[in-house]
Amino acid sequence: ADVTLKLGWTTSDGATDPYAIAAREFAAALDAEMPGVFEVKYFPNRQLGDEKEMIEGMSFGTIDGGIITNAVIANVEPSFQLLDMPFLFGNEEQAHKVLDGEVGQELMGKLKTRGIIGLGFAEGGFRHMINNTRPVATPDDVGGVKYRVMQNPVFLEMFGSLGGNPVPMAWGETYTAVQQGTIDGLEIPVAVIQANKFAEVTKYLSLTRHTYSALGVMLSKKSFDKMTADQQQAVLRAAPKAIAAQRAAVAENTTKIIDELKAAGMTVNEVENPAAFRAKVAGVYDRFKPRIGAALFDKALAQVD
Amino acid sequence: MSTAAAVLLIAFAVCLFGGVPIVFSLGLAAIAGLLAADFDLIVLAQRVISGTQVFTLLAIPGFVIAGDLMMHGGLSRRLVRMCQVLVQHVTGGLGMVTVLSATFFAAISGSAPATTAAIGGIMVPEMERHGWSRRFAAALATASGPIGQMIPPSIPMVIWGVVAEQSITKLFLSGIVPGLLIAAGLMGVCYVAARRQGIGAATRRATRAELWTALADGKWALAAPLVILGGIYGGIFTPTEASAVGVAYALVIGLFVYRELKFRDLPAILLQSMRTTTIVCSIIAVASAFGWLVAIEQLPTTIAEAILSVSSNPIIILMMLNVLLLFIGAIMDNVAAMIILGGVLTSIGASLGLDPIHLGAIVVINFAIGMATPPFGYSLFVGAAVSKLSVEEVSKALWPMLLVKIAVLALITYVPWVVLALPRLLG
Amino acid sequence: MQALLQTMSRGLARVTGWVIIAMTTVMMASLILQVFSRYVIGQGFTWTEELALFLFTWVVLLAATTAIRDDGHVRLQLVVDLLPAALRRLWMRVLTLAVLAFCVVFASSGADYLTQTMGQVSAAVQYPIEALHLAAPVTGILGAFHALARLLAPQSAIDGQPQTGGMV
């Protein structure tokens, strides 16, 4: 192979892992564009470090690429907080429209000054709430329940606005903490629930779809600049094809996984009235709007209404 | 093997055996490897910083400080006196108390060095006062530490469950029997050693009155592990937070109940605790730079694949797997090794038809043992640090204890029932 | 000059010691507060974990620098012990030089890291990440200073110190 790309992500290399699917689809699409030219080496399970390190590594040129959770990109480029706004996207189609359109382009463009080429957004799936206290059907059900949340101001404020008790906790301690009742629940996409066996220790899965989890498919600008013009074009053509295939695979898996979680004993419920949740978190939008940029924010809102 | 990987390993071996402190051996080897692979040296600082940004590591200073405060505050003296009164008529009794309290503490801690720190800090000086050699006591605390990773909760079991996509509950249960077997074996070593050296022989059984006095005097000390354990299993705090609760508890009892601790002593105690902490944690931090290169050069995969190509006999492959894991556990951090090797090990296990939980237990217990095997093991470093002995001196007294562990390891490798009975029954 | 170097090394170690004591106290207090806030106030503070981790990085690296000064880091002694006394003294200087070399590279790597990651913020509190990354160049320079002082110290000063695994 003429070009070797070291590609990292933090989750497992499993068949249904959205990050791993994105990596494999990207490698396959590159090979379809220019057979035999690219070799993509996989580094799953945070072998190359956590996501903060991988973003830094791409700008230093010490790693070539990564599949990175949006919330972590936002620590480098605050406007990415837009995509984590609670209940912003009602369904996958809305999310795809915004991410693939002007808004997504503008966000990814901001990474260039940091030495990173943003190729597009793969799908992590919607984040849902799981807990051991009660199913979440209305915003009131969130109240008084201790949820582990990501260490991220958007998530902390969202749970605060819903009346819940957000507990920022290290991921490494979360499983035993749920098992032993130190916390009541957490919020994650279904693929993560399954990969980490949370069905063994958690009763209720409520499909709250509170945040759409976007995964940045990113390359180091240093690595990109080393390629020939033909190779660069191949990369730019391969990425959207890989992302489309990844989204289709994730959508199919999500349905399957929910059935498997039911079979594993979880009680699963849909949320009938998402508007009631959205009304509760209106304050979060106002608070983060200035940091994200009002123009960009309004553009995104216009596309989802 | 790539050039950079060879440079990394050779530089590490030269520095380590040449007598460069371990933390700087890892660091200089990482620098050499980065230069050989033509990576920006910026990776060194990046990895060292991120190697310390791990919340569960905070359990190490927590339990070290709690242990030091329990020692200076008179809690450990009373706790040990109570145990001593209970077992003074048993040959090797105080050594057995060390092992038993480590086993008890293992149900609190998910980490081997934290267990060695908590138990070693209390028991090494006490064992020495009761006639044991400091070297033996330090080795015993070192060897008992890994029980902390076998008996749940266990941080490496959680990591393996995620890497290999296996049930964490079942993995937890798989570690209990091997942990107890190793504890029993170590108590056997204490019996033999005490027998040979005539320690604690010919002491009469304590009277009921003596037992009662010791219990009344030590009740606050006895409550310390109960507060920590109860808090974790009662779901009040996580193991990492529990270490801080232990600090607060030891502080309150030492300052206000036993009044053996003085406010003016606290700065010196804290400084001492952080010295012990940094000896271990600075190595973990720099090992993170070393491990990054090991991962990116795909070194363990190279070694594992070479081993698989040697034989197709499952008994021989399993033995080589154990040797490989012990070797890797001897030279690098087990969490990093598990993550890097996960894929290869799972595929080896599948080709041998191993139950994945059995494989997980073999991997975690191998690496747990590696925590106490020279030359590189965090329990070993903590054992040396709390006893103020050199790594070599501790190592000299370690070998009978390591033999016990290797025997248990062989048992669980070839008799899967030993680890699988509990998960099958309760999982 | 020589005496000034030793005095400065001693003074820096003393100041570092007090910083370590203060940081460790706050680190433990914030962990306790984390449990306390969840139960007594009913809602976890969002900053306790990040503050504790931030202090942990600083404390571990700072304490590692004073451990250089009094040779407290764990090492394998077996080959060194085989050397005749005169050669051993010379070899120990070489080892100190190796430590100095590491610290210099670490300081320069840390300075690069600090300048190239400017503008990032932490995950929860969103504090400027420079406050964390500053630990690398600062402790690199401190460690290099102590190593240099040790390298240039008269033999009598070094003989008075513990040689291995010595926890002062």
Ligand code: NA
């Ligand atoms: Na444990």
Ligand code: NA
């Ligand atoms: Na070892």
